[in-house]
Amino acid sequence: MSTPSRVGEQPLVKWSLISIALFFVTILLIIPLLSIFQQAFASGLATYFDNLSEPDTLHAIGLTLIVALLTVPVNLVFGVMLAWAVTRFEFIGRKFLITLIDIPFAVSPVVAGLLYLLLYGSNGWIGEWLYEHDLQVMFAWPGIVLVTVFVTCPFVARELIPLMQQQGRSDEEAAVILGASWWQLFRRVTLPNIKWALIYGVILTNARAVGEFGAVAVVSGNIRGETNTLPLHVQLLYEDYQSEAAFASASLLAFIALLTLILKAFVEWRQERNHINEQDQQGEL
């Protein structure tokens, strides 16, 4: 006795689709990820930590962390301001601005890197002025931060805009009528309302900032121990036939990725819970 199945729910179709999906996920995602760790630990734990404590590797880890540490706050502030501007004010070109935010997603990172190289390099408009004032941007850490900021700038704004649009401005209006100053309004009303979306945006920004390769490769100059970030370092090591060291560094990136996924799942769960509560609230009215 089988219960009547819903439309399109034939066991054969259902199970073959699920198996195909599982198969591809396994060979495309899971096995490669596991093999990184397998390669990294091939000669045991001691070698693994030896590889990671190479001075150049340590420097790459440090530089990557600094880049992320500078990029995330910049894009956090920028993203909030941008989302606020396009959801709380009416102005000509508002829709156009929302589209512009996506440019970094649409442009290949290598192209972005080249653009910055042209602009800030010693022959570029801004680069010449910088050169005269003895400021090194390209082939140094400021350039790396600059392109990373460019590549990751949509994440926070993209998360906030739909949420802030949906929430509307009546909470903020209520706070102002009750006498709140701008800062009180932001800290006590707006920020708690967008908290989880903001955290989600920051996690994505951070993941991308740590892992960015293309744009950084163009502007960094790949100077070992000076302008090498972790992703670039992995490639350098691999090209030097130090594959085990390369995989050790790569395993760090993979570890950060896994951590990001876990955090992302948690924040998504929190957001969903908030959202369901809100819907309940609306359903009651």
Added chain:
Amino acid sequence: MSIRLDNISKQFGKFEALSPLSLDINNGEMIGLLGPSGSGKTTLLRIIAGLENANTGTIHFGDHDVTNVHVRERRVGFVFQNYALFRHMTVADNVAFGLQVMERALRPSPAEMSKRVKQLLEIVQLGHLAARYPEQLSGGQKQRIALARALATKPEVLLLDEPFGALDAKVRKDLRRWLRNLHDELGFTSVFVTHDQDEALELSDRVVVMSNGKIEQVDSPVELYAHPNSRFVFDFFGNVNQFKANWNNKHWQNGNAFILPPVAEATQKNGYLYVRSHELSLSKKANSQASLPCKVVAINPVGAEVRVELSPIGWDTTELWEAKLTHQVLNEQSFSRGDEVYATPQVGYFFADGVRGEPIILRWPFLAPGHLMFDI
């Protein structure tokens, strides 16, 4: 606190949300802004609050010109249509918000603050919910918390945007009465927006009827009912039947229906005759002063009255007609669905085409000149 609006207008781009209008609201009055959506009533409320700036005109609270005073400094209480409770704060924190954000010099001490919050929650009869979050409250409870929050800073002006719009009928009725009592007790000046005429009539000292960014009429509920001064107001208050009257030198004609107006001159024109549904009688045959053949479409007993829906036979109306009869009358006449009946107005309100202002009130049956007895 009295409120004086003078020559206020508002444009959104090319759309004229409010044509220049003026309005005086007395101290302690409760005013209902009534109109269909898009009539500008919410915009007017937001201008009084300071959430929008008017393009022209001035606003005075008492003798104080507040036209250019920021929302934050206007110190009005405002209740939003969706309540706009802060979802991450408890009920007590929501109510305390207005006190917590005060300048340090004016801010009450924590002890005073919690005393005031407790007091406010008692006023709205929800003291037991202080530790709850907004999402755990029902619509009516949220409404009352929003009100308590608005009253925390002791505003002298309370503004409410569709205060009962999202509540079910029973809760709405209770809350209405409760709000009216609270208003009388605390003595602030209230302005509320609504699209529900019952609500406006029940709550307000005076009703401001608006359409298309203009004020149509400002009057007490009783006056408004007795002397609506335009077709719009009449239409808006509903329960009214419309007869497009074409004067043909003998009587008003519309298809094969006619009505003979009792007054000469002023009524011998084209126009519209409005008949309230409880001022309409039905009979099985026509008479010499009115012949409005109709078919009975539905008979709905509602409480003490019976609503009879009528579809015109051989004449035009935009909507079905309705007659409200007592059970007694209906029993005597014993109509049933599908019957053909003739409607006769007892009282009619005539708006002549091209003439503004109050309608001419007419009564039937009347003694026609040269007759010694009623012809009906």
